Amino acid sequence: MRGPMSRSRTPKGLKQLWAAVGKEVGLNSEMLAKKLVGLAIEGDTTIARLLLSVAEREPEGENRGESRKGLSLAERLKAEPVWQERPPEPGQCLDADEAEEEPRG
Secondary structure, three states: OOOOOOOOOOOHHHHHHHHHHHHHHHHOHHHHHHHHHHHHHOOOHHHHHHHHHHHHOOOOOOOOOOOOOOOOHHHHHHHOOOOOOOOOOOOOOOOHHHHHOOOOO
């Protein structure tokens, strides 16, 4: 008796999921891009790196079949430190010592 993955390396359900996700991303790409850019501007470095990676990526189909060298995007993102706090608001001091000084004026 054959196992569920004996005919194909990728299960049919997974292929259908990829197709559905691809369709939804295509239909909502502008909204997704705006949301991701907003998160990057707020200080989410993982999203910023993702956007840069997408922007630098070759259009689909070019150089298809060539082996990739190095770590995958997922592996590179996993290795990055996680952003732990919100960045300061515009005009807010970055250094705690500066915050204790009396205002000039």
